[in-house]
Amino acid sequence: xxxxxxxxxxxxxxxxxxxxxxxxxxxxxxxxxxxxxxxxxxxxxxxxxxxxxxxxxxxxxxxxxxxxxxxxxxxxxxxxxxxxxxxxxxxxxxxxxxxxxxxxxxxxxxxxxxxxxxxxxxxxxxxxxxxxxxxxxxxxxxxxxxxxxxxxxxxxxxxxxxxxxxxxxxxxxxxxxxxxxxxxxxxxxxxxxxxxxxxxxxxxxxxxxxxxxxxxxxxxxxxx
Numbered sequence: 001x002x003x004x005x006x007x008x009x010x011x012x013x014x015x016x017x018x019x020x021x022x023x024x025x026x027x028x029x030x031x032x033x034x035x036x037x038x039x040x041x042x043x044x045x046x047x048x049x050x051x052x053x054x055x056x057x058x059x060x061x062x063x064x065x066x067x068x069x070x071x072x073x074x075x076x077x078x079x080x081x082x083x084x085x086x087x088x089x090x091x092x093x094x095x096x097x098x099x100x101x102x103x104x105x106x107x108x109x110x111x112x113x114x115x116x117x118x119x120x121x122x123x124x125x126x127x128x129x130x131x132x133x134x135x136x137x138x139x140x141x142x143x144x145x146x147x148x149x150x151x152x153x154x155x156x157x158x159x160x161x162x163x164x165x166x167x168x169x170x171x172x173x174x175x176x177x178x179x180x181x182x183x184x185x186x187x188x189x190x191x192x193x194x195x196x197x198x199x200x201x202x203x204x205x206x207x208x209x210x211x212x213x214x215x216x217x218x219x220x221x222x223x224x
Contacts, residue, residue: 028056091116
């Protein structure tokens, strides 16, 4: 898909539907890519800043898309879209946007938080959305893409039989897969946190969760 970096290409592969809304569209390249690839029939870009709004209008001109000005999901009607993406924001901001208009959130949601992904996982866990997958991009800075689907059943099976606190921080699917890139990132973060003179409560909890995950991995590898 042209003009997309590895992060947005990974997001784009998770998107498919009749009408997709991209909140915080910036230049509109993600929406343009999925429309031209035939992954969506109609796109809605939402921006709350003038220049990105104009950028998206220019990028999406002549395509099956429209650009709306407003905050979060305020410009969207309930049931208007069947899938949604929000990329490149902090997890707290993403969760706040989704919680502001819960009835306007489509059934399929793809989110890419730059930090605090646990806030997004908590939103899904307590808002009736199951976490289907969480692919990670390659490279030194690995972005997590969180793929959710609304479900009438509860609880989310992704969190069954895993350390709940660690799963919210690092992802239940990641804990089960234990792929080398993920485990290497945990070990690097452990070394970084261990070198700090003082840890606040959040960092201390995070380090404790990393220890538990690494110990569980060693025990699983050495089990008969």
